[in-house]
Amino acid sequence: MSAISALQAARAAYQPKLPTVFANGAAVNIIEGDATTAAADLDQIQALFPETYGAPKVNFEANMNKTTTAINVAVILSGGQAPGGHNVIAGIFDGIISLNADSKLYGFLGGPGGAVDNKYMEIDSAIMDAYRNTGGFDIIGSGRTKLEETAQFDQVITNCKALNIGALVIIGGDDSNTNGCVLAEYCKAQNSGILVIGAPKTIDGDLKNEDIEASFGFDTACKVYSELIGNISRDACSARKYWHFIKVMGRSASHIALECGLQTRANVTLVSEEVEAKAMTLGGIVADIADKAVKRAAKGEHFGIVVIPEGVIEFIPQMKVLIAELNDLLAHDASLSDSLPIAADVDQLQSHGLSAESASVYLSMPANIRQQLVMDRDPHGNVQVSRIETEKLIASMVEMYMEENHADIHFSEQHHFFGYEGRCAAPSNFDADYCYSLGYTAAALIGAGKTACLASVKNLKSPASEWVAGGIPLTSMMNVERRHGADKPVIKKALVELDGAPFKELVANRDEWALHSNYVFPGPIQYFGPTEVCDQPTITLTLEQR
Amino acid sequence: MSAISALQAARAAYQPKLPTVFANGAAVNIIEGDATTAAADLDQIQALFPETYGAPKVNFEANMNKTTTAINVAVILSGGQAPGGHNVIAGIFDGIISLNADSKLYGFLGGPGGAVDNKYMEIDSAIMDAYRNTGGFDIIGSGRTKLEETAQFDQVITNCKALNIGALVIIGGDDSNTNGCVLAEYCKAQNSGILVIGAPKTIDGDLKNEDIEASFGFDTACKVYSELIGNISRDACSARKYWHFIKVMGRSASHIALECGLQTRANVTLVSEEVEAKAMTLGGIVADIADKAVKRAAKGEHFGIVVIPEGVIEFIPQMKVLIAELNDLLAHDASLSDSLPIAADVDQLQSHGLSAESASVYLSMPANIRQQLVMDRDPHGNVQVSRIETEKLIASMVEMYMEENHADIHFSEQHHFFGYEGRCAAPSNFDADYCYSLGYTAAALIGAGKTACLASVKNLKSPASEWVAGGIPLTSMMNVERRHGADKPVIKKALVELDGAPFKELVANRDEWALHSNYVFPGPIQYFGPTEVCDQPTITLTLEQR
Missing domain, CATH: 3.40.50.460 (Phosphofructokinase domain)
Structure with a gap:
């Protein structure tokens, strides 16, 4: 008997589908849309995010002649498991390698806390291949530590610099991406040179808006x-x-x-x-x-x-x-x-x-x-x-x-x-493709020097080749809510709309x-x-x- | 939106695999093995089943030149649901039609009680097609009424004769098949002309012996x-x-x-x-x-x-x-x-x-x-x-x-x-094939005039074309056990063997x-x-x- 099931073996060979823009890799030109504002409470959000507020939404145009220097990227899994998390990581991995073969992917272990405590591993191709199209978050583990304090941010920056990490991808839900945006703002204010990109995860399906048609994992679950x-x-x-x-x-x-x-x-x-x-x-x-x-x-x-x-x-x-x-x-x-x-x-x-x-x-x-x-x-x-x-x-x-x-x-x-x-089922073809595309999109955003964005893949009702990849400024989805007696910027939860x-x-x-x-x-x-x-x-x- | 899922629609077209002996239909010659005895308590079992005891196990040899007069068959689902029950019925249906295009299949409704109360429906090809390769027992329903009393048997014979039913197939576990054998014995003693064949069902997997390699439903569940x-x-x-x-x-x-x-x-x-x-x-x-x-x-x-x-x-x-x-x-x-x-x-x-x-x-x-x-x-x-x-x-x-x-x-x-x-999952390919083959085997046994047999399909570890179909006398699996203060003939339950x-x-x-x-x-x-x-x-x- 083999240590993996017959289905695992067959699925390991599955090549997830990608939007056509990535047919020759993650090297893209950026097409900027209009400048954005926020979901509500515009002035407060702007005051909280002076560095990153108001950036335009972006789409991509393939540019296979573009050259990119090698970049080290680190990924973090935050919060509850959702099917397809491993494929987001696979998309980032393949995406940054397509930008430059010397790029490296690190994973911080056990969630955001790993980035503070400097617990990490390098994800090489052998490790990556063992997790393609699989369920679970076990490749690097997840955790619920919240990155909210300046001391944490400083530690994250120190740890990233030690590994020459130029970008962080945070795979998480509304809270994790809100905190990711605060970190992106801080990194930019400090001129740390570290970009922060998010990927929309939650099986509950409540991280959703006009630009994010679905959070990943919802389909499979x-x-x-x-x-x-x-x-x-x-x-x-x-x-x-x-x-x-x-x-x-x-x-x-x-x-x-x-x-x-x-x-x-x-x-x-x-x-x-x-x-x-x-x-x-x-x-x-x-x-x-x-x-x-x-x-x-x-x-x-x-x-x-x-x-x-x-x-x-x-x-x-x-x-x-x-x-x-x-x-x-x-x-x-x-x-x-x-x-x-x-x-x-x-x-x-x-x-x-x-x-x-x-x-x-x-x-x-x-x-x-x-x-x-x-x-x-x-x-x-x-x-x-x-x-x-x-x-x-x-x-x-x-x-x-x-x-x-x-x-x-x-x-x-x-x-x-x-x-x-x-929560940890192997992803459906939809989630396998969508997650891989989100990861590839994150790599393209990093290659284009973007930060404080959520990776966005739209037109999901159509075949994957017709999907539209881009980046949405995180501040554009935020409003201010009262939490534990304090006003906090948060990404608005998408509830079921009765109309x-x-x-x-x-x-x-x-x-x-x-x-x-x-x-x-x-x-x-x-x-x-x-x-x-x-x-x-x-x-x-x-x-x-x- | 359609009233059936995309998978249901695709599975409806699946043609279950059959042993090669049935390549041209359920018309077969019988090859008799040695005479059988019982699992234990031979004398008591023989005394209880004078008409049906000791019959040989049988295998088949294809005989596509054989002609069979049309036969009406009734099927009963007994006890808890198991994946593949509908495919047993499909195998019987296609099998008796292959014997003679004018054959008819009836279903007694809601389990063995339906045969006593004369609640039935005819299963025609439109109804049958809607249930091929589906889970559940909802085509005719199941029930837990036990057929044990002579008065019940007489009523069953009367009801069958009214519909010109020449054979009953009881799809059930050890208890239901034990009772099926008592009914077969009674039908033979009464010269009713009604044959009774069993099909081995239970997801628990405890109806199993050297001739019955698996009960159906176990695989899927x-x-x-x-x-x-x-x-x-x-x-x-x-x-x-x-x-x-x-x-x-x-x-x-x-x-x-x-x-x-x-x-x-x-x-x-x-x-x-x-x-x-x-x-x-x-x-x-x-x-x-x-x-x-x-x-x-x-x-x-x-x-x-x-x-x-x-x-x-x-x-x-x-x-x-x-x-x-x-x-x-x-x-x-x-x-x-x-x-x-x-x-x-x-x-x-x-x-x-x-x-x-x-x-x-x-x-x-x-x-x-x-x-x-x-x-x-x-x-x-x-x-x-x-x-x-x-x-x-x-x-x-x-x-x-x-x-x-x-x-x-x-x-x-x-x-x-x-x-x-x-319990009601759609059958795996294995159960879809196995169940269909069991039903087809039941039809072949009926065509050959056999009674008091359990349909047997062996060599299941090999591809379906190499499976070996036949019939096993129910008495050969029985012993006598003390139940509720009385000695009763029962098919021996197969527990997990520690060796x-x-x-x-x-x-x-x-x-x-x-x-x-x-x-x-x-x-x-x-x-x-x-x-x-x-x-x-x-x-x-x-x-x-x-």
């Missing part, structure tokens, strides 16, 4: 989750006796749940942004699912599929109030939670200040969730919202509702949570999908088959770019 | 679970901070856990059969995993993968005793569990007769599992062993052990259970796999690529048939 949801749907309509409640990743945005709902035509797809906009209640959500269960049962279909975004609880206004009140009263009296009986006495909570409305919400939940809310708190005494098993909560509340209101109707639930299953095409597609179909078992079974990601099977982007991207 | 375990392994060695405890299906045999462990090279793979043979204790299993965590932590690897078979708890001798004692004392005093505090008072249990040894095992478990053991009982008052979340139990016990004995070592757990994700090649492969490698992160990432099932990626059988089958 959604396809893995949809494969599993499809398999479970097939089981549901074979066994005909279970409602499956399936939670998928997405704490602050519901792009994954929405995409999976569209791919599989689940009976119910919750979208946190809609829950918040309509101020839905927990009881209302439960009653609505139960109503669909009753209608389906009338047709003899005692089964169904509900897709739930991880963060939905925090978008229910009454839950926010309850959690805030609990945090307040438990913080006020740290000994209170110890004195509460396991199924937490609501009278006692009310006597300590819980409002009547929150008490009612609290009482509507099953005992084990109540217990978790009160007992399971973080070191600051706060309720650990992220640890609430939302899929169990909603499933058991629907079951309770059915028992109380429709005891004659068979209703039985199963619940699932998919997270780790998709956007993907959500409208759900709305247009969801009544029919709720009632009928129109499931689509996407099946496993394919790499070698017909292009309509192997190379299609997500439904979200297709609808948004239509 | 293991590949889906291994895809997910591989993805999680990649995440583990990227994030470097979690031990993942992953439970997979397999209540009575650990074939799935073993196969997944071999495919992914997990750090620890538990095998229930070994746990029982070595009389391992829960504490011993926990300490052993913790020992591996300590050794890996010394190398800086604070992560790992543990694969756990669903049924392992019931194979731990001390747990069996504990559960038996709890069943006994809770049954003796039904009010006891109500009076127990939630974290169940062990003194109170001991005062009611719990042994000191069981009390010690009981106390070693986390409070939530103790609670479940005592409070969550079936209508007969028995502990619901199958509902114990074994992956959580073992994960939290290892965590507790690490806190108590190695508080200085970072250890953090995640747990997962994969069951529904694989078999697959388990030996694990043993030969597990020390190395435990210490090092030699994970293999199998990736998603592929249908269109190189043969070594798309058409390989399981490692279990490859090693067993080597």
Whole structure:
């Protein structure tokens, strides 16, 4: 037996597709667009980024006669894993070698912290080849250290200079790229000569705007989750006796749940942004699912599929109030939670200040969730919202509702949570190509001397040869938000837009999908088959770019 | 958007591969082998099956000149879903049409109960084509009604005669095929003219012997679970901070856990059969995993993968005793569990007769599992062993052990259970081909007038053209076992053999796999690529048939 699987071996040989502009390498002329501003709070952003603010967006024009001196580049993986990270690195590697064969690629180990602590490795072609088209971030590891302090920046500059590193590529989400921009600004102000380029990573899909059509990893992760949801749907309509409640990743945005709902035509797809906009209640959500269960049962279909975004609880206004009140009263009296009986006495909570409305919400939940809310708190005494098993909560509340209101109707639930299953999957052809192109784009931006840019590859609904590569100034995506009591420049998170095409597609179909078992079974990601099977982007991207 | 996925559309066109003997259809001459006996208890089995006992195993020789009158056949899906069931039906359909174009295929709906209640549909070519190479059992549904009573048999015969059905194919596991044989015996004794043929289905892989190299569905299910375990392994060695405890299906045999462990090279793979043979204790299993965590932590690897078979708890001798004692004392005093505090008072249990040894095992478990053991009982008052979340139990016990004995070592757990994700996956090429061949074989056996046989397709390690099709008398696989206080003929369940090649492969490698992160990432099932990626059988089958 070999130490890699047959699929790994076959995929190692895959040559990712690139935009035509890179047909002869990453050497390009820059075509400048109009000067940019910011997403909002223009003056504040300009004041914070005097060196890098207002630069134009750029596109490329191939220039294979261009010569570039050898450049040492370092790459950093920041935050949670997303499929395709290794291909971004492969794109940078091949890109800088195409600029000059003596260029070198370093990787800082274990995330941004590695750049501060000077933990690094050189990525040579043997190492690179072992990771092409693979999932995971294990080539150099990732980490969550934030680069925010001047002392950190100075250390990074010192470490880079020791290795003669002229450019840093930070592969990360909105926060990491915001910090990358602060670092780029600092590097420029210090005349360090170090460029900083970003690559848009997050499976959650919430780093997205007019110039960044998708963050990488979203495509693959959604396809893995949809494969599993499809398999479970097939089981549901074979066994005909279970409602499956399936939670998928997405704490602050519901792009994954929405995409999976569209791919599989689940009976119910919750979208946190809609829950918040309509101020839905927990009881209302439960009653609505139960109503669909009753209608389906009338047709003899005692089964169904509900897709739930991880963060939905925090978008229910009454839950926010309850959690805030609990945090307040438990913080006020740290000994209170110890004195509460396991199924937490609501009278006692009310006597300590819980409002009547929150008490009612609290009482509507099953005992084990109540217990978790009160007992399971973080070191600051706060309720650990992220640890609430939302899929169990909603499933058991629907079951309770059915028992109380429709005891004659068979209703039985199963619940699932998919997270780790998709974060490190080997990238789909789309993500393999997109990530490689992003890496190549980063190399081209470096070759052109650009900094404080996010690598951008657009026109993703078309074949890769027609993709358009370029760079977008990071400041152009920023606004100022209040975080932990201070004004901070941040890249605006892209939530699901309720007037956007993907959500409208759900709305247009969801009544029919709720009632009928129109499931689509996407099946496993394919790499070698017909292009309509192997190379299609997500439904979200297709609808948004239509 | 289409109502089927791009992959579904592409797979609908897939023509499953068949053994060469069927190159011109299912018309065959029978080549008889030696007469058979039984797996054990020969006299009792012969007495129970006077009509069908002792028949020879048969192989086929193509005979395309043979003419067969049209025959109506009915098919039944029995028990849990397994990938490829629809292809068995497609094989029967195409096979009986190849025998005579006027043959008809009926499906009894919702499992064996449909044959008693006369719920059926005709499967015509339009319906059949919509289900080729798809997962699930939804074409006619499945069910768990057992055909055991003479009254049921009479009703089945009446219903079959009304439709002029000359043969029944029961697609099921060991129990369903045992009952199928009893029905075959009855049909023959009654001179009903109705033949009964079985097809070996179960993802658990425990319907297996010298003539049945694999039950269908095992290949696909293991590949889906291994895809997910591989993805999680990649995440583990990227994030470097979690031990993942992953439970997979397999209540009575650990074939799935073993196969997944071999495919992914997990750090620890538990095998229930070994746990029982070595009389391992829960504490011993926990300490052993913790020992591996300590050794890996010394190398800086604070992560790992543990694969756990669903049924392992019931194979731990001390747990069996504990559960038996709890069943006994809770049954003796039904009010006891109500009076127990939630974290169940062990003194109170001991005062009611719990042994000191069981009390010690009981106390070693986390409070939530103790609670479940005592409070969550079936209508007969028995502990619901199958509902114990074994992956959580073992994960939290290892965590507790690490806190108590190695508080200085970072250890953090995640747990997962994969069951529904694989049962209804679209069949791998192997299962698509194998199932279609099994169905075709069933048609050939029917054409040759055989009954009380299990369809057999052998030499599965070779390309499908070299597969050998035939029929094995069901009685030859039976022995007598005590079930619910009565002697019953049953097909012997194939457990993992501790001197078999697959388990030996694990043993030969597990020390190395435990210490090092030699994970293999199998990736998603592929249908269109190189043969070594798309058409390989399981490692279990490859090693067993080597």
